Amino acid sequence: MPNTAAPEEPGEVHPERPPRALARGGWSRAAGLLGLVVVAVGVAALSIAIGTRSIAPSDVLDALVRFDPLNDDHLIVRDLRVPRTILAFAVGGALGLAGGVMQGVTRNPLADPGLLGVNAGAALAVVVGIIAFDVTGVSGQVWFAFVGAAVAGVLVYSIGAMGRGGATPVKLAIAGAAMAALMGSITSALLLLDSATLDQYRFWAVGSVANRDLDVFGPALPFLALGAGLALASSRSLNGLALGEDVARSLGQRVGWSRAVAAASVVLLCGGATASAGPIWFVGLTVPHVARALTGPDHRWLLPYSMVLGAVLLTGADVIGRVIARPGELEVGVATAFLGAPVFIAFVRRRRIAEL
Amino acid sequence: MSVLALRVGPVSTRVPARALVVSIVAAVLVAVGIAWSISVGVFPIPFTDVVGELTGLRRSADSTFIIRRLRLPRALTAALVGGAFGMSGQVFQRMVRNPLASPDILGVSAGAAVGAVAWIVLRDGSGPTVTFVALAGSILTVLAIYLLALKKGMSSYRLVLIGIGVTAMLNAVVAYLLTRAELFDAQRATIWLTGSVNNRGWSHVRPLAAALAVLVPVTLVNARPLRALELGDDTARGLGVPGRSPLVLAVSAAALAAVATAAAGPVGFVALVSPQIARRLVGPGPAALVPAGLVGAAIVVYADTLSRLVFSPIELPVGVVTAAVGAPYLLWLLVRSNRIGSGG
Amino acid sequence: MTEPVPARLVADHLRLAYDDRDVVEDLSVAIPTGRFTVIVGPNACGKSTLLRALARLLTPRHGTVLLDGEEIRRIPTRTVAQRLGILPQQPIAPDGITVEDLVSRGRHPHQRWFRQWSADDEDAVAAALAATSTTDLADRSVDELSGGQRQRVWIAMAIAQGTDILLLDEPTTFLDLTHQIDVLDLLTDLNRERGRTVVCVLHDLNLACRYAHHLVAMRTGHIVAEGDPATVVTEDLVREVFGLDARVVPDPISGTPLIVPIGRHHTAGGAPVGAGGPDVGVDPTP
Numbered sequence: 001m002p003n004t005a006a007p008e009e010p011g012e013v014h015p016e017r018p019p020r021a022l023a024r025g026g027w028s029r030a031a032g033l034l035g036l037v038v039v040a041v042g043v044a045a046l047s048i049a050i051g052t053r054s055i056a057p058s059d060v061l062d063a064l065v066r067f068d069p070l071n072d073d074h075l076i077v078r079d080l081r082v083p084r085t086i087l088a089f090a091v092g093g094a095l096g097l098a099g100g101v102m103q104g105v106t107r108n109p110l111a112d113p114g115l116l117g118v119n120a121g122a123a124l125a126v127v128v129g130i131i132a133f134d135v136t137g138v139s140g141q142v143w144f145a146f147v148g149a150a151v152a153g154v155l156v157y158s159i160g161a162m163g164r165g166g167a168t169p170v171k172l173a174i175a176g177a178a179m180a181a182l183m184g185s186i187t188s189a190l191l192l193l194d195s196a197t198l199d200q201y202r203f204w205a206v207g208s209v210a211n212r213d214l215d216v217f218g219p220a221l222p223f224l225a226l227g228a229g230l231a232l233a234s235s236r237s238l239n240g241l242a243l244g245e246d247v248a249r250s251l252g253q254r255v256g257w258s259r260a261v262a263a264a265s266v267v268l269l270c271g272g273a274t275a276s277a278g279p280i281w282f283v284g285l286t287v288p289h290v291a292r293a294l295t296g297p298d299h300r301w302l303l304p305y306s307m308v309l310g311a312v313l314l315t316g317a318d319v320i321g322r323v324i325a326r327p328g329e330l331e332v333g334v335a336t337a338f339l340g341a342p343v344f345i346a347f348v349r350r351r352r353i354a355e356l
Numbered sequence: 357m358s359v360l361a362l363r364v365g366p367v368s369t370r371v372p373a374r375a376l377v378v379s380i381v382a383a384v385l386v387a388v389g390i391a392w393s394i395s396v397g398v399f400p401i402p403f404t405d406v407v408g409e410l411t412g413l414r415r416s417a418d419s420t421f422i423i424r425r426l427r428l429p430r431a432l433t434a435a436l437v438g439g440a441f442g443m444s445g446q447v448f449q450r451m452v453r454n455p456l457a458s459p460d461i462l463g464v465s466a467g468a469a470v471g472a473v474a475w476i477v478l479r480d481g482s483g484p485t486v487t488f489v490a491l492a493g494s495i496l497t498v499l500a501i502y503l504l505a506l507k508k509g510m511s512s513y514r515l516v517l518i519g520i521g522v523t524a525m526l527n528a529v530v531a532y533l534l535t536r537a538e539l540f541d542a543q544r545a546t547i548w549l550t551g552s553v554n555n556r557g558w559s560h561v562r563p564l565a566a567a568l569a570v571l572v573p574v575t576l577v578n579a580r581p582l583r584a585l586e587l588g589d590d591t592a593r594g595l596g597v598p599g600r601s602p603l604v605l606a607v608s609a610a611a612l613a614a615v616a617t618a619a620a621g622p623v624g625f626v627a628l629v630s631p632q633i634a635r636r637l638v639g640p641g642p643a644a645l646v647p648a649g650l651v652g653a654a655i656v657v658y659a660d661t662l663s664r665l666v667f668s669p670i671e672l673p674v675g676v677v678t679a680a681v682g683a684p685y686l687l688w689l690l691v692r693s694n695r696i697g698s699g700g
Numbered sequence: 701m702t703e704p705v706p707a708r709l710v711a712d713h714l715r716l717a718y719d720d721r722d723v724v725e726d727l728s729v730a731i732p733t734g735r736f737t738v739i740v741g742p743n744a745c746g747k748s749t750l751l752r753a754l755a756r757l758l759t760p761r762h763g764t765v766l767l768d769g770e771e772i773r774r775i776p777t778r779t780v781a782q783r784l785g786i787l788p789q790q791p792i793a794p795d796g797i798t799v800e801d802l803v804s805r806g807r808h809p810h811q812r813w814f815r816q817w818s819a820d821d822e823d824a825v826a827a828a829l830a831a832t833s834t835t836d837l838a839d840r841s842v843d844e845l846s847g848g849q850r851q852r853v854w855i856a857m858a859i860a861q862g863t864d865i866l867l868l869d870e871p872t873t874f875l876d877l878t879h880q881i882d883v884l885d886l887l888t889d890l891n892r893e894r895g896r897t898v899v900c901v902l903h904d905l906n907l908a909c910r911y912a913h914h915l916v917a918m919r920t921g922h923i924v925a926e927g928d929p930a931t932v933v934t935e936d937l938v939r940e941v942f943g944l945d946a947r948v949v950p951d952p953i954s955g956t957p958l959i960v961p962i963g964r965h966h967t968a969g970g971a972p973v974g975a976g977g978p979d980v981g982v983d984p985t986p
Contacts, residue, residue: 178683181625185679188550206531282524337528341521348517361817370817577813584808590788596781596809640796
């Protein structure tokens with residue numbers, strides 16, 4: 001696959017020197033990760049403490065420690081904010097992680113988890129659920145979204161893997177784009193044929209973690225956990241794939257298997273995330289770029305960083321979404337893109353872009 | 357590879373035989389497609405009558421109005437929009453050297469979408485004003501992305517990343533607007549968003565044709581550096597491609613997409629798949645801008661006809677059909693070929 | 701060869717850097733016209749950086765590169781491309797293109813939008829294919845070729861460009877010895893037959909000595925020595941530039957300096973180390 005990076009200040013080619021990363025060396029990367037986790041915890045705390053309704057910090061603490069079921073504020077904290085925070089964390093982490101894996105497998109920095117048609121499949125399944133099975137509640141939609149994501153992912157992967165070379169980055173990318181377009185068009189057709197469905201769907205499509213209690217999240221959790229496990233376990237094989245198939249094979253890696261496992265993890269993570277919160281676009285694409293600038297291309301660090309950064313981004317965006325649009329709320333899908341994009345752009349402007 | 361060299365005095369050009377054949381066949385297909393599109397509808401008109409009407413050989417009062425006022429401008433819009441998207445997509449895929457590249461990266465669709473949806477939802481807009489606002493949205497967005505990416509010179513990579521960021525932001529705005537809209541407006545906006553040539557009349561065709569009459573030659577003339585750019589920035593520079601050159605090319609290709617999006621909404625998959633199809637038909641060497649444009653035109657014209665046939669009398673937006681038809685075809689190509697060109 | 705030869709390509713007090721990292725500080729060099737110049741040096745000494753600056757691919761922070769007496773920055777890049785060609789390291793060819801197609805792209809600086817394929821272009825491509833013995837590969841796909849064949853095809857593209865000056869960045873890396881010799885012999889042909897000025901960065905010091913008329917030895921951004929290899933390459937130079945202990949003997953085939961490294965397992969006198977007995981006269985390599 002041709003080199004997609006345009007080196008504006010290229011240097012001598014040194015096969016043994018990795019691209020410059022802000023944090024080099026195991027210690028500084030570990031320290032960085034720890035720092036990020038601290039930030040994440042801080043953001044989670046903010047998420048529990050802040051909302052459309054002002055609740056004093058001491059009350060928030062009380063709600064967590066000395067829960068009083070008759071106290072409205074306590075109910076809000078425990079039944080709304082805590083689940084919401086957990087959900088935002090999990091979804092953000094899943095999307096960030098999936099993005100890192102996707103870009104590693106396809107070796108395409110423009111790849112995003114939606115590339116395997118996962119978002120499109122989930123959306124189509126949700127629409128089918130609404131139209132054909134009258135599934136209007138979120139807890140029902142979760143299952144449809146999940147199945148749709150999984151089916152789409154498997155289809156795309158199978159098609160991409162046909163023919164010589166197996167599921168090469170290019171073939172996966174093209175297969176994914178084609179399937180996503182196909183499913184998207186069927187979705188649009190169905191939406192336009194039935195206005196009631198459109199009405200339901202547009203609220204799901206914006207991406208939100210509000211009003212999702214843990215009943216919704218519960219079913220998705222095992223899949224998310226499995227997906228995360230597979231993704232993190234794929235770190236080494238992704239590093240190998242980055243060297244190119246031939247080198248990877250000669251190092252004893254089973255390329256086809258690695259790709260399949262990575263793709264499976266993406267499907268599980270994205271399927272679970274989309275099922276729980278609706279399609280959220282920005283995170284999976286951009287978080288890995290930021291993470292890569294911090295850690296370099298080693299996936300053993302890149303993936304955990306992506307995961308934590310994704311969680312921070314999504315949760316933070318959700319918090320800001322609650323604050324900015326008082327007394328209403330800005331959905332997290334909107335907030336993430338709207339707030340994350342300027343940061344990402346500033347970031348791209350500053351750094352020499354570390355190519356994959 | 358057989359190449360025809362045409363020389364007249366100091367003027368010379370080189371036309372790869374395959375590209376020429378593909379272009380001619382595609383052009384014929386487009387013409388036939390337009391005629392077929394006109395003959396199809398709630399009020400069917402015999403094919404021969406259509407041909408007669410268009411060539412001026414035979415007129416019948418009944419069908420003249422339908423042909424000339426309603427269906428011809430619609431079919432022409434479809435062809436022009438498809439051609440613009442196809443050519444624009446080819447330029448971007450070659451320039452960025454990535455098969456996923458499309459003018460969407462520069463924010464063309466997203467900018468147009470924000471403009472159109474905002475106008476429909478907030479101002480209850482319709483018709484040509486939507487087109488105009490969409491175009492304005494596109495242009496402003498592309499400018500903004502370009503300016504944001506400008507930093508001691510341009511890096512196409514940085515441009516693409518920033519384009520993606522801005523596009524994501526604008527798409528979020530569109531999703532937000534859709535949730536805050538009246539259902540009826542949300543429906544109209546959704547139709548626009550999928551890409552449609554319904555109700556496109558001469559007021560759409562004329563400006564579109566005029567714009568293409570300027571943009572297509574400009575793009576073709578400035579596309580010469582593409583073959584050098586494909587060899588990598590260093591080699592291209594060594595072959596004398598000035599840093600500025602991609603700018604003019606990118607602008608005219610973006611303008612092609614912007615104009616097409618303004619006219620028919622983001623029939624986006626056309627820009628992605630036409631270059632791929634053209635490439636497989638023509639081979640990897642030539643830049644194949646004209647074939648890609650003609651393939652795009654054919655896709656949209658036939659898709660529009662199908663969109664009126666499939667659920668007759670309900671008309672689906674053409675964007676639904678282009679994706680439904682283009683995508684499986686691309687998948688079939690993918691499955692069939694043993695060795696996939698990686699898009700230059 | 702000590703007569704002064706006019707230089708068309710000159711670097712004057714160059715300072716080259718990436719981001720905040722200086723690679724070359726205050727370097728001046730004049731590339732002798734019509735000669736085969738080779739730039740050598742250890743990794744990260746700035747040799748590729750210098751070559752790229754000479755090819756105007758890199759803007760110097762300070763100082764200028766002059767082509768035919770003019771600042772290269774001020775000459776329109778198309779004009780430069782008609783006089784000076786560069787073959788970068790590991791060039792990219794789009795998948796599936798044919799040899800003939802790739803070589804024809806070298807004609808770009810001579811073409812205009814209305815003059816896309818003149819008779820001159822056709823002749824130049826045919827001549828370039830003939831010069832590199834790749835005429836029978838013309839319809840083959842570039843990715844199917846072996847490393848050596850591919851490199852010859854890239855050189856054919858550079859030849860088709862029809863420039864008097866040709867810069868090549870490590871054209872022999874990743875090639876086996878046979879093909880390295882093949883490429884360097886080809887470049888020598890180009891230099892002798894048309895008087896083309898050839899400038900190469902090579903990593904193999906012995907090949908550099910054999911083929912170069914003019915050797916430029918660099919270390920950490922500075923030129924340590926330049927001139928005729930026979931005069932310039934001594935054991936001291938090798939030690940200074942590469943940190944390598946070696947003996948320099950005349951090459952039995954070409955007469956040019958042949959560098960024979962000593963290493964840790966041998967002595968300067970030839971006895972292997974560690975076979976028993978005291979070490980004899982071995983300088984520990986740094």
